[in-house]
Amino acid sequence: MGDRRRFPALLPLLASGGVLAFVGRAVLALPPAANGLAVEMRDGAKASGIKNVVTAVLLDFRGYDTLLEIAVLMLATVAVLSLREDPAALSRRIAGRAGPVLGALTRTLAPLMIIVAGHLVWVGSSEPGGAFQGGAVLGAAGILLVLSGYAQPAWAGQRIVRWVLTVGLLAFIGVALYPMFGGGSLLQYPAESRKSLILFIEILLTLSIGASILSLFLASASATAGGERP
């Protein structure tokens, strides 16, 4: 019986070993240094006026990828929501109650986290930061507030929550479409308003990304809290 159970594990092991050798050979064949598109990126970033190359790549050169990635993020949230069978059960409070330490900590941390999120978005154009980082911090602040009982978890069946989840994508689509009316192509920000448009997208994206993270957390938390209880 032992052999029978070991045999199926052997096949994937051999297969992944083969792939590993195949890929390893390819990696070893690489030249020691490769520039890729680094030169084009630096020149492009200079032309676009966005000093942080990562932000320039994410929201400008390859803004189309990011637009679709934002769609992936929202889709993932919608996907988790669609798996819930009983929306009423989910709006039940999962919130805990804060003890004195957690309460004091939350009262100090939560406002700070919201400010940090805002800061990350603001500096994103010139230094490391941006909507994804800001949204992650904002989402974490939301989770902390719910866990310590300071905020009622809202459920995505509610219209306002749906709007917050969607507003980032909608703003991105709006800004993407806007240059088309001036003869440009999709996402071709006009030079004079490039920075402010990107900041506008980033701020609304931060809200939606934060809300997505909070929703995903609440959905999984309520699945274990509400689903298993008799």
Add this chain to the structure above:
Amino acid sequence: MNVLAQLPGLLVVVPLAGAAISFVAGRRRAPHVALATALTVLALAVALAVHVLDDGPFRYQVGGWGAPLGIDLVADGAAALFLVLTAIVGLVVTLYATAYFRTDDETAYGHGLFWTLWLFMWTSLNALFLTGDVFNVYVCLELVGISAVTLVTIGGGAEALRAGARYLFASMLGAMTYLLGVALLYAATGQLDMDVLRTTLVADTTAATGLALMIAALVLKTALVPAHFWLPAAHGSAPSPVSAVLSSLVVKGSYFVILRLMLDVMPADYLPGVEIVLGVLGSAAIVWGSVQALLQTRIKQLVAYSTVAQIGYLFLVFPLARHGADVLTLALTGVLVHALSHGLAKAGLFLGAGSLMTRFGHDRIADMGGAVRSAPALTFGVALAGVTMMGLPPSGGFGAKWLLVSAALASGEWWWAAVLVTGGLLAAAYMFRLLSVLLKDTPTELHASKGDARTEWLPLALALGAVLLVLAIPLVSNLAAASNVLIHAGVTP
């Protein structure tokens, strides 16, 4: 705004906006948003096809940067063809779904989100057909994968969840493998744009490994035998409108990228022998899928295994492409006609199967006798879809097989023609098995209350489209001539 020049961008953003709006619109208004989006996208797709036929293929620089820094979309004849197919099937499925997912059904919570998920999937398919950037393909594959898996599970039930989980693992494995391949390709070449790669690709172990991994990943996503293990369960247990979209469109998204990589991006013999392997696996798929379809006792499993078989035909173009411009033109036109006719007929079959299941209240083929008496239009639709599956004249399926057999004979490799003929005979066997039961003249008791007229006529409309496609073959061959594959091969001046 010059709409014609903006068509590629609009074909992605319009369904994306539809998805976002349908989410905030709420359960009752979402179907209207989806219908409006479907009609708009159909108009845009047809306009793009006409534009490409008139003025030839063109590139669209998203963000105005242009390759290699930015992402370019490519609107050529082949892309236009798949976009139009997606729009036609998409509109019919949207109409069907308004009857299938009843908005007054309060218990079915996931169903309220069907529209949003479906529009996200439509967006990603359009994006996949248009993209000219190998990394952007990965983002599109993620969108397709997540929306497809979720749509499989949306009906609930243990079987659908199990199938969805398996589908998710296969889909993730495919996406990760693809990403690994892109990373290697980028490390070796420093380029992501397909057209730049086409003109600059030189012999290199790392680049070749990357491309091999990308193609392997796409083969898994296309469910080519032996990587089809996830398909029958996923397509068979999904709600019927979802099965229709998965079988008729989603597998073709990843196939389309294989087509671009194999016949356009890579120089001939860049990965020696891969085209033969794909041709042999395609032949194996035709035989294995058909034999399995013959053995199924449940209607949607039969249709799903038929998809496994029909996918095989799409891969016969690769070995045939080595035999010069004339054979390539015949074979490419053949697979494009096949993709269209299978897309229409398979969507019709799955929608028809769904309508039969709601009428009978079960999915056992053996107990579906007498369908012709109570639902004649529906049975006629299923039969017509069967005609094109078998490749009987006159139908789109016949046109496709004719072109592919001609290509095989012109290439001197007659064994591919033998596979094509065998596949047609096997398809006839499994379709007749289904039809002989449906056409039995026995009285039946049906759940009459579920008999919405839309669910009876829409499958017939799709099947009729697949049959009438035979008249549109000159149009398809013009679009094939306007595809980058033939232009870069020097066939089209």
